[in-house]
Amino acid sequence: MGTLLNKFLAIIAELESYELDSSEDSSLFSVKYSVPLSIIRIISQRFDEVFSNLDVSFELLYERRMDFSAFKQNDRFLNTDLPLDLKLTINKDVKLCLPENTFVFLKTEYFFKHFNALNSELFQRINIEKEIVVHLPIQKPYSNSYLKLFPIGLNPITPAEKLTEKTREEFDLVKKIHDEVTRGGDRHPLPDYYKIEGLTDSFKSWFDQNLFHASLLYIANKVSEGRKFLIRGHKNIEISLSQELIIQNAPAIFNIYRFCYEEKHYNDKIEIARNIFTIYLNSTDSTAKIDELLPKIEKTISNHFSAYIQDSIKKFFNDRKDVVKEAHKFGTDLKAESDKLLTYINTSLLGIITALFSGSLGLSKGERWYLIVALTLHALLFIFSYLFNRSYVEKRKNEITRLYEKYTSKFVVLAEDDLEEIKSIYIEPAVENVNSYLRLYKHVIFGLIAFMILLIAVGFGLPESLFTTSNTKTNNVNAVTNNVYDNKP
Template identity: 25%
Template sequence: MDSLEICSIEKFINKYSEYYCSETSNTITFEEVIEVRGIDESIINHVPKSEDINISFFDMQNDEKFLGIDSAEKLREVNGNSYSRNSTQVRIITEVNKKIFLSQLPYVNKYIYFKLDYFIKQYSRLKWIDTDYKMFVFIIDDTNVNFQTDFLCVQSLKKDLGTESDRITEYAKGRYTSFNNIYSSIYDDKKLMSYFEFPLAWLPICESESNEVLNNEMLIYFFNIICNKKLDNSKFLIRGHKAITVNLNVRQVSYIEAICIKELFEFVLDIDKHHDKLSLLRNTMTIFLDSQSDEANFFDKSNEILKAVKYNFDLYIQDKVKLFFDQKNKLLQEFILTTKKIEDLTNGLISQMKTIALSLLGSIFLSLLNDLNKVSTHALLNLVLLSYIFFFLFNMIIVFNQKEQKDSLTESLKNYTSSLGVVGGSQNNSLSYETLKDEYLQKSLNLFDSYRKWTLIGLTVLLFMFLSLYVANRFGTLTIFKDAIKFIIDY
C-alpha cells in the first residue's frame, strides 16, 4: 500500500470531518446532501482515488440508489449540460475501508476509529484475534487520547507507535483467568466473555496514560460483577442490610477514582474467600449508600467503604482463626480418644491370647491320657476337645469382628473431621484426616492389625489341631497329632 495514498486519505478524512456520519469496525461513512447543480462544490471532488473508497448516490425523495453512478463525473454525464440547472437533491455516501490504515500497523489485535465515542459504543462487538496480545485502537479525530492498560492501548493515530511489548503479561492474564474461574464456578449463568468485561482491563497503567471517559467503563463492569441483579445497562440492584439501587450516569472517572475501584475489586478477587468478601462488600455498600444512589454518591463514600470492608474482614478473620483453633483442638482430642479405643481393642486381643494360653496349661491331658481304653475317659476327653473347639471358634468370630469395630471407629472419626467446616475447608494439609491419621493413629492401627493377624493364625492352628485330636480320639483317623502328643510326653 502506497504511504502517499494513505496520507492523502487521512488528510481528506480530517479536512471534511464535518461530513462524518457513522462508522463500523470496518468502514468510516461520510454523508453529504446536495443538489445536483451543486455537484462541482461537493467534497467527492476531493476524494483520493483508491480501491478502498466507495461512493454511492441516493435520491432524497425515495431513497433509491443511483445505479452505475459512483463519481461526480458520472453524475454530470447522466444529467448532461442541464446538470447545472437540476435542483434535485441527492444524498452522497462516501465509505472509507479502514483496512488501508490497518495494513500498515504491526499489531495482532488492531482497530481504527474516527471518533472515540464510536469505539466506546461498539467495542463489545470487537474480537480478540489472539488473547495473548493487547488490543490496539487508534483514534483519528482525537490527537490527545492516550490510554494504556495491561490489556488495551487506545491512542491517536498521529502518535508515534510505542516500543513496549504488545504481549499481555502472564500476571495480568493469570488474574483474568483466576477471576473467571471463580466467577463461573459460583454463578452458573455468569462468565466473562472477553477481556473487555474484566474491570482491571480498563485500569490505566499510570495517571499520564489515563483517560477519564474510558475509565468509566471500569466502573460499569465493577458494578456488573458485584451487583445481585442488573436492572438495566447502567442500573444495578445490590442487597445487603437493605436493598439499594445504583444508577450510573455517563460521566468521567478520574485516575484516583479508578484506583479506588481497583482496590475494591481486588478485595473480592480472592480464590478462597471470594463469596465471603463479596457478601461483606455488598453489606457494607448498603450501609453507606442511599437507597437510590448514583456514581457521585458512590465515589463520595468509596474510601469509607474500602476502609470498612478491610477492617471488618480483619475481624471476620480473627473470629475464623479462633473457631479454627477450637475445632482443631476438638479434632485432636477425638483422634487421641480414638487411638485409646484402638489400644483397648489391642489389649483385648492380648487378654484373649493370655486366657487361651492359660487354659491350655491345665493338667487335662495328663489326667485323661492315663488310661485311654476306659469308656468314661474317652467320653470325657471328647467333651473337653469339643469344648475347646467351640471355645476357639467363638474367639475367632470375636477377633474377626473386631476389624469391623476398628473400621467403624476410623470411619466415624473421618466423618467427624469432614463435618468441621473451618478445618474441613482449610487448605492446610496438616489438618486433613489422612495427615492426622498418619501422625496420631497409624502406629496403633498397625499394632492392632499385627496382633489380630497372629491371633487369628494361632486360633486357626489350635482349632485345626484340636479338631484333629477329636477326630482321632472319636473315630480313630487323623491320628498324627495324637501320636505326636504321645511321643512328646513319652506316653
C-alpha cells in the same frame, strides 16, 4: 492490509472538513460527506485502485445513487456547483483481514461506545485465552496484561498473543469466583481491562469511569435490565448508573474488587463488601455518591475483614483444641480395640494348652477318635472365634474413624492441612496399630490351625499299639475283678 488502512486514513483525512456524519462498530465503518464534485474527482483518481477493487465501498448521490463503477462511466456528464452526498464504507474485518481479538477503530468515540464495560455482548465474542489488541487514533501506545492500544496506522496489524500463564490463572480464578457468587450470572469484561497507567485527559476519564463500572459489576449481585446495580447486604439497594460522571476514586473501587477476588476467603470478603456498601448507601443514591464515599467504604471493608480474621483465629484455636481433644478420645477408643485383639491372641495361645490336654486325655484313654475329635473341635473353635473377633474389631475401627471424619467436617474454620496433621498424630497411628494387631492375630490363628492339622495328622499316624495296649489292660483288669467275684464261696 496495512497499506489499505493507510490509504483509507489518507482518504478520510483529505475529506475531513466535508464530513457530515459517521457510524462505526467493531466490523464496519461508514462516513458521509457533503463534498464538491471537483474534490470527488480528485479523490477518485488518486485512489482509483482502492475503489475499483471494492476495498472501500463508494456511494455517490447525484439524481440517483451511483457506485464507483457508475460514477466513472458517467463522470463526464456530471456538472454541478452544489456539494454532493458521498458515503464511504469499509468492512474492517474482511478488508483489513483482522485476526481474532484484534480491532481497528477510526474514531475514538466509537471505541468508547463499543468497549464500554456494560457492553457485555462484545466481550462475549472475545477469546478469553488471548489478549485484546486495538488500533485507534492515539499519540502513543498503552498496555496492560489484557489490553494493548496502538496508534492507528503506525503499527502493523498483528495477531493477538495468548495471555501469559499467570494472567490466565488470574482470569480463571476471577471467573470461577464470579460464577459462584452470582450463581452463574452474565460474564462481564474484567475490571483489569481498564486498569492502564499513564493515561491523560478524556482517555483517563473514560477508562476511570469504566474501571469504576466494571469493578462495581463484579461486586454487585447483578445488573437489572434498566442498568441498575443491585447489591444485597445489610439491606437491598439499587444504584442507577451515570455515564456522564467523572469518577474521582476509581483506584479505590478497583482495590476493593481485587481484595474481594483473592483466592482466600473470597466468599466472606464479598459478603462483607456488599454489607458495607448497603450500610453506607441508600437506594436513592447515585454512582456519584458511591464515588464520594469510596475511600471510607474501602477502609471500612478492610477494618471489618481484619476484625473477622481475628475472630476466626480465636475460633480456629478453640476449634483446634476441641478437635485435638476429640481426636485423642477417638485414638483411645481405637487403642482399646488393639487391647482386645491382644487379649484374643493370648486366649488363642492358651487354647493350645487345652488342645494338648485333650489330646493327652485321648491317649491316656486309648481312644484315637477322641484325640482326633478334640483336636478338630479346637481347630474349628480357633477359626470361628477369629472370624467373629476380626469382624467385630474391623467394624469398630471403621465406625470410630467414620465418626471422627463426621465430627471434623463441621470445623470449616480449620484448614484441611490442620485436620490432616491432627489426624496423622492421633488417629492414623491408632488405626495402623489396630491393623498390625489384626495381621498378628491372623498369623497366630493360621499358625494354630496349621499346628492343629499337624497334631491331627500325627494322631492318625500314631501306631495302633498305643491304643490297643491300653484297651487290653482295661480288659485284663475287668477279667481279674470278675474272677475274684466268681471264686467267692
